[in-house]
Amino acid sequence: MSGEKEYFVTLAPKKVNMYVCGITAYDVCHLGHARSAIVFDIIKRYLRYRGYEVTHVRNITDIDDKIIARAARENISTGEVAKKYTDEYYRDMDLLGVSRADIEPNATDHIQEMIETIKVLVEKGYAYPLDGDVYFEVGRFPGYGKLSKKNPDDLLAGARVNIDERKRSPLDFALWKASKEGEPAWESPWGRGRPGWHIECTSMASKYLGESFDIHGGGADLIFPHHENEIAQGEAYSGKPFVKYWMHNGFITVDKEKMSKSLGNFFTIKEILDKYEPEVVRYFLLSAHYRSPIEFSDVQLNEAELSIDRYYTTVIRINDFIESAGAKEKVEGASELEDLLSGFKDKFLNAMNDDFNTASALGYIFELIREVNRFLDGRPSGQKAKDLVLRTRELLAEIGGVLNIFNKTPEEWYRSLMKVKKIDLSESDLEDKILERQKAREAKEWAAADRIRDELAEKGVILEDKKDGTAWKIRAG
RNA sequence: GGCGACGUACCCAAGUGGCUAAGGGGGAGGUCUGCAAAACCUUUAUUCAGCGGUUCGAAUCCGCUCGUCGCCUCCA
Numbered sequence: 001m002s003g004e005k006e007y008f009v010t011l012a013p014k015k016v017n018m019y020v021c022g023i024t025a026y027d028v029c030h031l032g033h034a035r036s037a038i039v040f041d042i043i044k045r046y047l048r049y050r051g052y053e054v055t056h057v058r059n060i061t062d063i064d065d066k067i068i069a070r071a072a073r074e075n076i077s078t079g080e081v082a083k084k085y086t087d088e089y090y091r092d093m094d095l096l097g098v099s100r101a102d103i104e105p106n107a108t109d110h111i112q113e114m115i116e117t118i119k120v121l122v123e124k125g126y127a128y129p130l131d132g133d134v135y136f137e138v139g140r141f142p143g144y145g146k147l148s149k150k151n152p153d154d155l156l157a158g159a160r161v162n163i164d165e166r167k168r169s170p171l172d173f174a175l176w177k178a179s180k181e182g183e184p185a186w187e188s189p190w191g192r193g194r195p196g197w198h199i200e201c202t203s204m205a206s207k208y209l210g211e212s213f214d215i216h217g218g219g220a221d222l223i224f225p226h227h228e229n230e231i232a233q234g235e236a237y238s239g240k241p242f243v244k245y246w247m248h249n250g251f252i253t254v255d256k257e258k259m260s261k262s263l264g265n266f267f268t269i270k271e272i273l274d275k276y277e278p279e280v281v282r283y284f285l286l287s288a289h290y291r292s293p294i295e296f297s298d299v300q301l302n303e304a305e306l307s308i309d310r311y312y313t314t315v316i317r318i319n320d321f322i323e324s325a326g327a328k329e330k331v332e333g334a335s336e337l338e339d340l341l342s343g344f345k346d347k348f349l350n351a352m353n354d355d356f357n358t359a360s361a362l363g364y365i366f367e368l369i370r371e372v373n374r375f376l377d378g379r380p381s382g383q384k385a386k387d388l389v390l391r392t393r394e395l396l397a398e399i400g401g402v403l404n405i406f407n408k409t410p411e412e413w414y415r416s417l418m419k420v421k422k423i424d425l426s427e428s429d430l431e432d433k434i435l436e437r438q439k440a441r442e443a444k445e446w447a448a449a450d451r452i453r454d455e456l457a458e459k460g461v462i463l464e465d466k467k468d469g470t471a472w473k474i475r476a477g
Numbered sequence: 478g479g480c481g482a483c484g485u486a487c488c489c490a491a492g493u494g495g496c497u498a499a500g501g502g503g504g505a506g507g508u509c510u511g512c513a514a515a516a517c518c519u520u521u522a523u524u525c526a527g528c529g530g531u532u533c534g535a536a537u538c539c540g541c542u543c544g545u546c547g548c549c550u551c552c553a
Contacts, residue, residue, distance in 0.1 A: 003481090021553075029553090036553040066551075145480095148548075154479045155549065197551090219553030220482095226552090249553070250482090256545065260552060287501080288490065293483080293546070303489065303502050310501080313515065351491090360491050363500035370500090370517085377509090377517050446511060453513075464514050473514085477502080 001147060001246055005355050010214050011244060016047050016054045017209040019243075021201060021218035021226070022104070024061040025085035026070050029092050030266035031281075031296060032219065032252050032259050037098045038282055039249040039290040039356075040217050042403060044099070046352050049402045057208045058101035059201060060086055062108050063194055068183055078184050082106075092269040096278050097404045103208050107200040111186045114195045114203045117237055118175045118188075126236040130166055132178030132191040138171040141232045147246060148224035173229055175199050198229035202237070205230075211238035220248040220291075221258075250293045259296060267296065277413075277420050280305045282405050286358040302477045305417075307366070309476035311396075312410040314369050317376055318393050319410070320466070322386060329382035337375045340368055341391055348399055358403065365399060365406075368392065417474035423460050430461065434470050437463070 010016055020040045023033055040056075047054050061067075062082035071078040093100075107114075118134055121127040127136050138144050144152055155171055164170070174196035179185035185192035205213065211234070218227065227246065234242035252259040259266045272281060284304040288294040344364060351360035372392045375385075400406030408416070418425075433452055440449040453463050462473045 023553080024551090032553045034553085039553095064551090148480080150480060150549070157479070221548075221552050224480095224548060225550090251547075251553080253546080258547070258552090262550095262552070291482090292490090295489085297489095299502090300489065307501055310515095317516075357491075360499075363491060366500050373516055374518090441511085444511075450512070457514095462514060465510080465512095466515095471514095 001243075003149065006245070008245070010052070011212060014052055016052045016215060017057075017213035018044065018047075018054060018215040018217065019057045019059075019201070019205040019209055019213060020101070020216070021222055022058040022060050022101075023085075023089055024064055024066060025082040025089065026064070026066040027085060027261070028088050028268050028270060030259060030261070030268050031272060032266065033089075034092070034096055034098075034269050034281065035252055035285050035290075035294070036217075036219050036249050037093055038096060038285050040247075041098045042286065042290075042358060043215075043217070043247070043356055045402055045404060046356065050349075055103070055209065056101040057103045057105065057205060059105050059107065059204055060089070061197065061200060062086070062106045063184060064107075064197055079108075082108075092273075095273055096269065097282060099404075105204045105208070107195065107204075108184075110200065110204050110207065111195065113207055114199050115176075115186075115188050117199060117203045117206070117233070118195075120237055121175065121233065124236065126232075127175055128168065129176075129190045132193060133174055134176035134190055135167055135172040136175050136229070136232060136236075137168055138173070138232065139169055141236050143235065144171075144232055145228065147231055148228050150224060150228070173198060173225065175233070198226055199233060201226070202230050202233040202242075206234065206238070211242070212240050213243060215245045215247055216243040217247040217249070220250055223248055249290045253293050253295050254297075256295065258293075272301075273420075275420065276301050276305065277308075277416050279308055279405055279408070279413075279416075282403075283308050283362075286403060286405070287362060289355075289357060289359055291355075306477040307362075308405070308413070309473075310366070311369060311406050312408070312413045313473070314373055315393070315396075316410045316471070318372065318389055321376055321389055322393075324468075325386050325389075326381035327383075329384060331380050331382060331385045331388075332378045333375060334380070334385070334388060337371050337388055337392070340371045341388070341395065344368055344395055345399075352402075361399070361403070365396065368396065414472070414474050417476065421460055421474060423474065425456075425459055425461065430456070430472055434463065434472065438470060441465075 018040070020036070023029060044054050044056050060082075063078060067078045067081050071081045074081065118127060121136065122129065122134065126140050127134055138152060145155070152171060156169070176188060176190055176193050176199075177196055178191055178193045184194060186194060205216070216227065216230075231242050254265045257263060257265060280301055284301055285294065287304060287307075347364045348361050351357040351364065354360075372389065375388070396406065433456060437449045437452040440452070456463060456472075457475075460475045462475050464471045464473065
């Protein structure tokens with residue numbers, strides 16, 4: 001609310017009540033929806049990791065103008081439209097590794113609650129019925145504009161055309177809308193109609209999280225008017241502060257412009273996941289701070305893929321070492337690694353405690369990656385070296401777990417890359433080729449061996465000769 | 478027009494008053510290797526859009542200028 005970072009103090013000790021605006025189920029999701037979902041998924045995971053008991057509510061709007069329009073166009077019911085795109089949404093979220101919220105309410109299951117809220121607002125004089133609609137009277141709520149830092153007078157001055165003359169003020173917004181013939185409708189004290197968009201979040205958030213709760217999140221485009229209106233409704237209703245901390249994720253941009261439905265410059269999650277591993281998308285989104293705009297491009301996604309590949313390549317080295325390390329104690333240059341290991345967790349926590357700075361956290365992960373590689377380059381052996389490397393692997397896995405990345409085995413990673421890059425080669429064919437090349441190498445027929453390697457490289461498969469055999473990877477980036 | 482955010486290397490990106498300006502990608506050189514790949518090492522910002530100011534000290538605070546974007550209408 002202050003527009004600045006603040007110390008995080010929960011309303012109840014160690015408990016966090018968090019509401020995040022979900023989707024309106026009228027079309028498939030694009031990357032912007034993914035960002036919001038992933039950002040708040042990480043926030044929830046991190047708070048839980050830190051020992052908070054988090055109740056996460058994420059709504060699904062299943063009745064609104066766009067759903068009605070789509071239903072009319074496709075000649076199906078609004079319920080069918082909402083169901084279809086809710087299913088698509090869950091499919092996308094599952095692929096992206098976004099966990100479910102604890103409560104995922106639909107608007108249409110809470111019509112009664114909304115009617116009750118509106119009734120109270122009317123009784124308290126904050127809202128007025130008008131020809132079957134009900135409007136919130138913005139002028140009656142003194143704090144209006146405090147979240148978006150807008151002055152109601154400026155808003156009035158800048159008001160665009162299409163002003164509804166019946167309203168007491170152009171800023172007044174609908175709590176309840178009378179239904180037209182053939183539209184979905186519910187009985188209410190003001191006649192048959194349906195709820196306005198803003199009221200559902202206020203009613204449902206209050207129902208599940210209380211009249212005041214800790215965190216409310218969503219995309220930055222919801223600040224005004226949606227969240228401003230939620231505050232007006234919630235605080236007019238209860239007389240209490242509605243939300244303690246507002247958190248808004250920044251936009252995804254394409255050529256510096258906001259990715260959006262209306263501009264048509266969007267990429268659906270489905271399209272992106274056809275070309276990139278879900279983990280790559282997650283990493284990409286975590287590589288910038290959640291409030292910053294982030295430019296979508298293939299270059300960026302490829303860089304994310306390379307970064308993740310660097311991680312898994314190191315995991316392979318670590319695993320190889322742990323399996324094959326000799327017993328003879330040889331530990332050189334371990335002090336740097338030991339230092340880094342002992343300070344690593346604090347660095348990670350500090351980064352995340354500072355407004356969930358995932359980009360900084362990822363930086364620390366790669367510092368550790370470089371150090372463990374350096375350590376392994378010294379060809380260490382023995383139990384002490386093993387313990388150190390094991391500790392590194394565990395620490396990396398723990399932190400990766402919080403961010404929900406880096407949680408595959410390297411084998412899974414490369415199989416997954418193989419699939420997403422549509423490499424036309426079975427694993428057994430690949431093994432055969434490697435064997436064939438192995439024979440050539442043993443016979444020191446380098447040209448033949450190189451030919452096989454080049455042939456595979458052309459398909460995007462990279463061979464790595466190690467002392468006990470040849471491993472394959474898929475070229476990232 | 479009103480309000481707001483941002484501008485850090487070739488690209489992406491952390492850093493918001495004080496040790497050598499994280500990290501990733503890319504470039505150049507090197508070590509290792511049959512050759513590669515991977516990894517590592519060295520190097521690539523005496524400088525943080527520009528100009529002023531505050532301060533012992535600023536990329537970091539303040540002012541102005543330039544540029545980019547967002548919100549003010551549905552939007553993650």
